[in-house]
Amino acid sequence: MKAVLDSPEVAAKSFIRRDYKADRSQRLRLAVQVAFLALNAWIGVQFYWFVRHFEGTGIGPVSRPPGVEGWLPIAGLMNTRYWLLTGEIPRVHPAAMFLILTFFATSLLFRKAFCSWLCPVGTVSEWLWKLGRDTFKRNFFLPRWLDIGLRSLKYILLGLFLYAVGSMSARAIAEFLESPYGLVADVKMLDFFRFMGVTAAVVIGFLVIASIFVQNFWCRYLCPYGALMGLAALLSPLRIRRNKETCIDCAKCAKACPSRLPVDQLVQIRSAECLGCMECVAVCPVEDTLDLTLITPAQRPVRAWMVAAGLAVVFFGVTATAQLTGHWDTPIPDWVYRELIPRAREFSHP
Ligand code: SF4
Ligand code: SF4
Structure with missing residues (x-):
């Protein structure tokens, strides 16, 4: 890398060295990730106590945290459709709708920042591949043909969910969500983790191990929620933008990109896979060469604190x-x- 930075071509570009080691964007992003993970952990613990109270354990009473509905994305989609069809806010799990709309709005505005700044699963995935990279001194990349094929899986899953929800009438949605199964869908989600079967444990174990070796394995290939956020991000007014005139072609940005986008070869990153994480911006050694920018004629840079x-x-x-x-x-x-609640495990999908 030193050879690139010291080469005559770079010198001819009047290279203005940037103190990129002092960049604080990734520390800020980590702080936001930790705060959101802590919020989710607190919601999880409070919801667990709430459920245990109604299971007659003598705990509580503890109030139910509505934020738990952030873990009910299908209910969020159903309720959004119900709202669009009727103009009425649904009575059961309305927070699921507000949360999915909130995260959709963040993707419309700040690219897929939900995945790289907020989502607890994205945060844990990132920590796992960083653990793998630090332990084995590298991450592994699937062959291009397999990578592209697998990346389509999350869109196929999203399509199936959207088709299933999109074919429901408002009445069918209300009947579903007001059925015993729908009323305790959050408890069913908790029970999935509390009473996990062998198959689910093996699948989750596989995903954890795969995430240590392959960057963002779950998010990159399988997460339909991330796929939805990526599609919304295509409309975002923010883009990573590279100044070809001052770029010294060191490729640090491309190497740092967890989505393996060719940042060093493009002028703008429009991809639905761009996480808005700003890792590429953080490592660029040249002043005013790589920025997250607002796509206006002035192309104003957007700083990490502004995203936060x-x-x-x-x-x-x-x-x-x-x-x-x-x-x-x-x-x-x-x-x-x-x-x-004591009978939640008896209820099956209506
Ligand atoms: S292009 Fe930059 S902001 Fe987008 S995913 Fe890659 S490193 Fe993150
Ligand atoms: S944009 Fe990428 S390739 Fe160009 S100088 Fe910055 S880090 Fe290096």
Whole structure:
């Protein structure tokens, strides 16, 4: 790398060295990731206590955290369709709808920043491949033909979910969500992890091990939620943009990119796979050469703190609005929970 930086071609470009080691964007992103992971852990623990209370363990009572519905993306899609069809906010799991719309909005604005700044699964995936890279001094890449084939899987899964939800009427959605299964869909999700079967444990174990060796294995190939966010990100006004005139072709950006995008060869990154993580920007050694930019004629650079602030405004803005307008909690009375939660494992998909 030193040879590239010291070459006459680079000198001829009046290379302005940037102190990229002082870049704080990735520390800021890590702080946001940790905060969101902690929020999810707190929600998970509170929800577990809530469920245990209604299982008659003597714990609590603990109030149900509506944020748990962030883990019910299908309910979120159903409720969004119900809202679009009827104009009414659904009664059961409305937070699932507000959360999926919040994250969709963040993707429209800040590319796939949901995946690289907020999603707890994305955070753990990133930590796993970084662990693999630090342990084995490298990550592994699948052959191009296999990589492209596998990447289509998440879009196929998304298509199946969208087709299934898109073919439901408003009445069918209301009946589904107000059935015993729909009312305790969150408890069913918890039970999936509490009483995990052998098959599910083997699959999750495989995904964890694969994620150590292959960067973002789950997110890159299988996550339909990420696929949806990637499609929304295609409309984002933000792009990674490279200044060809000052670029010294060191390829540091491409090597740092967890989505393996050819950042060093393109002028703009338009790909649905771009996570908005700014890892490429953080490692670029030349001043004003690689930036996340707003696609206006002025191409103003967007700094990491602006992304963090924007994510916070959208997230807290939408969730606070839902709470203040009384559309955040699912108004299920305690006696219904007392009846349904101990029997949650009996309910199968209607
Ligand atoms: S192009 Fe840059 S912002 Fe996009 S995924 Fe790659 S490293 Fe992250
Ligand atoms: S844009 Fe990429 S290739 Fe060009 S100088 Fe920056 S890191 Fe190196």
